[in-house]
Amino acid sequence: MTDASSNTIIRVALDVPLDRTFDYAAPGPLAIGSRVSVGFGPRQMVGIVLGHATHSEFDLKPARPIEDRLPPLPDDWLALVRFAADYYACAPGPALFTALPPALRAPRPFIPARDPQYRLTPAGRDWQPPRRAARQCELHAALAASPLARSSARAIAADAGRRLDDWLAAGWIEEIDDQPAALTLGPLPALTVAQQQALDQLPRDGFSPTLLFGITGSGKTEIYLRRIAETLAAGRQALVLVPEINLTPQLESRFRARFPNTVIACLNSSQPERARSEAWVAAWQGRARLVIGTRLGVFAPLPELGLIVVDEEHDASFKQQDGLRYSARDLAIWRAHRAGVPILLGSATPSLESWRHADAGRYGRVELAERATGAALPAIHLIDIRRLPLDDGLSVPAIEALARCRDKGEVSLVYLNRRGYSPALSCTDCGWIAGCPSCSAKLVLHLRERQLRCHHCGHHQPVPHACPDCGNPDLKPLGQGTQRVEAALTRVLPGARIRRIDRDTVSHRDAWAEVYQAIHDGEVDVLVGTQMLAKGHDFPTLSLVVALNTDGGLYSADFRASETLFSQLMQVAGRAGRAERPGTVLVQTQLPEHPLYQALCRHDYPGFAATLLDERKQTDMPPYCHQFVVRADSEKLADARAFLGALVAALPAIDGVCVYDPITASMVRLEGRERAQVLVQSAQRGPLRRMLAELTAQAPVLAKPYGRHLRWSVDVDPLEL
Numbered sequence: 001m002t003d004a005s006s007n008t009i010i011r012v013a014l015d016v017p018l019d020r021t022f023d024y025a026a027p028g029p030l031a032i033g034s035r036v037s038v039g040f041g042p043r044q045m046v047g048i049v050l051g052h053a054t055h056s057e058f059d060l061k062p063a064r065p066i067e068d069r070l071p072p073l074p075d076d077w078l079a080l081v082r083f084a085a086d087y088y089a090c091a092p093g094p095a096l097f098t099a100l101p102p103a104l105r106a107p108r109p110f111i112p113a114r115d116p117q118y119r120l121t122p123a124g125r126d127w128q129p130p131r132r133a134a135r136q137c138e139l140h141a142a143l144a145a146s147p148l149a150r151s152s153a154r155a156i157a158a159d160a161g162r163r164l165d166d167w168l169a170a171g172w173i174e175e176i177d178d179q180p181a182a183l184t185l186g187p188l189p190a191l192t193v194a195q196q197q198a199l200d201q202l203p204r205d206g207f208s209p210t211l212l213f214g215i216t217g218s219g220k221t222e223i224y225l226r227r228i229a230e231t232l233a234a235g236r237q238a239l240v241l242v243p244e245i246n247l248t249p250q251l252e253s254r255f256r257a258r259f260p261n262t263v264i265a266c267l268n269s270s271q272p273e274r275a276r277s278e279a280w281v282a283a284w285q286g287r288a289r290l291v292i293g294t295r296l297g298v299f300a301p302l303p304e305l306g307l308i309v310v311d312e313e314h315d316a317s318f319k320q321q322d323g324l325r326y327s328a329r330d331l332a333i334w335r336a337h338r339a340g341v342p343i344l345l346g347s348a349t350p351s352l353e354s355w356r357h358a359d360a361g362r363y364g365r366v367e368l369a370e371r372a373t374g375a376a377l378p379a380i381h382l383i384d385i386r387r388l389p390l391d392d393g394l395s396v397p398a399i400e401a402l403a404r405c406r407d408k409g410e411v412s413l414v415y416l417n418r419r420g421y422s423p424a425l426s427c428t429d430c431g432w433i434a435g436c437p438s439c440s441a442k443l444v445l446h447l448r449e450r451q452l453r454c455h456h457c458g459h460h461q462p463v464p465h466a467c468p469d470c471g472n473p474d475l476k477p478l479g480q481g482t483q484r485v486e487a488a489l490t491r492v493l494p495g496a497r498i499r500r501i502d503r504d505t506v507s508h509r510d511a512w513a514e515v516y517q518a519i520h521d522g523e524v525d526v527l528v529g530t531q532m533l534a535k536g537h538d539f540p541t542l543s544l545v546v547a548l549n550t551d552g553g554l555y556s557a558d559f560r561a562s563e564t565l566f567s568q569l570m571q572v573a574g575r576a577g578r579a580e581r582p583g584t585v586l587v588q589t590q591l592p593e594h595p596l597y598q599a600l601c602r603h604d605y606p607g608f609a610a611t612l613l614d615e616r617k618q619t620d621m622p623p624y625c626h627q628f629v630v631r632a633d634s635e636k637l638a639d640a641r642a643f644l645g646a647l648v649a650a651l652p653a654i655d656g657v658c659v660y661d662p663i664t665a666s667m668v669r670l671e672g673r674e675r676a677q678v679l680v681q682s683a684q685r686g687p688l689r690r691m692l693a694e695l696t697a698q699a700p701v702l703a704k705p706y707g708r709h710l711r712w713s714v715d716v717d718p719l720e721l
């Protein structure tokens with residue numbers, strides 16, 4: 001028994017998958033949101049104080065405050081995470097620890113690095129770095145323009161830290177007070193009339209979600225930059241969320257060039273843990289005024305939040321697919337609402353959810369219908385390949401167009417959403433197809449690496465010399481991946497300089513920078529690549545896009561597949577003809593009459609959205625209903641199905657909520673486990689949430705007999721069924 005007389009009893013959340021808090025004895029009063037170090041079983045863990053108690057029935061173990069002089073986690077941050085945990089049916093402990101950066105999850109103090117600001121001394125102004133040292137010149141120029149934080153300097157040159165120390169010693173720069181200097185802006189273009197009108201229409205205060213519906217190349221980013229400048233000038237912080245694939249060094253430097261003396265924090269899952277933790281704490285302490293992040297950025301604490309921007313708001317990467325299965329876009333809306341600040345959702349192909357909110361007047365809608373550079377949208381033509389012979393997937397008209405483009409000295413882009421050489425390897429005799437031993441998936445042939453690889457679980461094996469079933473040595477690759485198209489292009493366009501861009505060739509940020517430079521230096525004629533190439537990039541000399549093998553999206557069982565395909569094609573088409581040279585887009589298809597392709601040729605997002613919304617309404621699909629899906633997996637499919645069957649049977653009937661029967665997942669086996677799922681939906685959120693509460697109460701009880709063999713999870717507002 002522990003009483004408050006001798007100690008303070010605290011209730012803490014721990015990173016364990018249990019829907020409860022744990023009591024500990026604290027040496028003194030500890031505020032809600034404080035981090036403490038506690039023993040849990042054999043381990044020492046971080047706990048977050050969520051409440052106090054006056055009495056506990058247990059003999060309590062002690063909790064030690066973590067002495068790093070960071071304040072308790074702020075109330076609005078705790079409220080955000082607790083909302084997310086509740087909404088997405090995740091235990092509060094794991095939700096909190098998903099939202100924290102790595103360094104704050106460890107039971108150790110975290111002392112943020114100092115981030116001093118520097119300015120040139122008079123001597124430093126007179127001095128010039130050697131002209132050949134481009135990075136040094138850039139750093140010097142940045143310092144000449146305005147004071148510069150050490151963290152910002154590092155974004156200019158990786159070795160900036162050492163350089164600054166040298167210049168400090170030489171007396172060319174001096175450290176100044178940590179006070180945020182007055183906002184300075186880098187060079188900025190005059191807005192186009194359309195941009196000015198759009199900017200004028202945007203709400204300036206209060207919660208007011210606005211969809212910025214702007215065609216590719218219309219200068220949405222410039223609009224964000226202007227609104228962010230206003231926010232920063234008003235002494236508030238801004239949060240910008242972008243898809244993982246778009247957070248390139250180019251985007252970052254565009255923001256840094258506009259806000260040269262603003263401390264900008266970047267947050268994404270692939271950066272080093274220390275850097276991510278530093279950036280997070282800088283946002284929390286209000287030192288960083290602008291945060292640019294991928295989905296996890298939505299959890300950055302921002303004491304003076306004044307604006308949220310979600311770029312490419314339709315992008316599926318805003319949804320986390322494991323653990324806390326949150327949608328960063330939807331949480332961003334909740335956050336803006338709670339903070340009472342404007343939120344801007346930008347896209348050329350908005351999600352149907354957001355489009356419908358705008359139709360219904362719940363979101364404002366501001367349109368940018370022209371390209372900012374005055375360029376026209378590219379002409380989109382379909383190549384009907386039903387009766388055309390294909391050479392490794394390429395039709396003659398496509399090859400001729402690529403050759404013409406190269407002859408004019410312009411860049412072309414061949415898009416197909418498949419890595420590797422071919423998506424399958426098959427025996428010409430018995431029809432055997434190489435499959436993954438752990439997944440219900442075909443193995444992808446990677447010819448250069450002489451491997452068969454599973455793109456789902458990472459399994460890989462050497463390419464067999466003969467069919468393992470019948471011994472036939474004649475094995476044939478089926479279909480095209482980027483490697484194969486690259487090889488075909490090398491053959492049909494002799495002498496062309498071809499660059500393949502996919503996750504196999506560009507795995508880290510520096511690789512991107514190198515590719516960018518090569519394209520800008522005119523060293524590339526043809527780019528071949530996946531989605532990675534489709535989004536956000538601005539290559540002025542790119543005038544032709546050829547899209548291959550996109551029909552698959554029209555046959556998919558996933559009801560969102562055509563929405564996704566349309567936006568991918570609009571995005572990739574949008575890379576063509578962004579500057580002086582007019583763009584052309586060629587799409588090879590066997591279904592040229594399909595309404596999706598017809599709408600694409602007209603650049604008609606609103607028309608296509610209206611068609612899709614109509615279909616969704618007829619079939620009672622989102623956004624006309626709300627859904628959650630319960631997934632279960634086990635070594636044996638029968639167990640997963642039996643558990644889900646029992647769960648469905650145990651649920652009460654709730655008016656207006658439809659609980660479907662368990663079905664086998666479209667990909668049954670994944671990483672050696674077999675999977676089934678149950679879909680639950682309703683036109684109203686209220687009843688659906690009551691059903692979710694019933695389900696999360698019943699599921700652990702029903703799962704118990706299976707022990708650790710069975711795993712189950714809930715996905716609220718799922719993107720993939």
Ligand SMILES: Nc1ncnc2c1ncn2[C@@H]1O[C@H](COP(=O)(O)OP(=O)(O)OP(=O)(O)O)[C@@H](O)[C@H]1O
Nearest residue numbers: 189190191192216217218219220221222372373536
């Ligand atoms: N007012 C302007 N004057 C001149 N050029 C501009 C202006 N605004 C934007 N641009 C240029 O137009 C191009 C497209 O702008 P931006 O990248 O902001 O468009 P976007 O709408 O975000 O594009 P996408 O959605 O296709 O990625 C860029 O090269 C940008 O520098």
Ligand SMILES: [Zn+2]
Nearest residue numbers: 436439454457
């Ligand atoms: Zn696999």
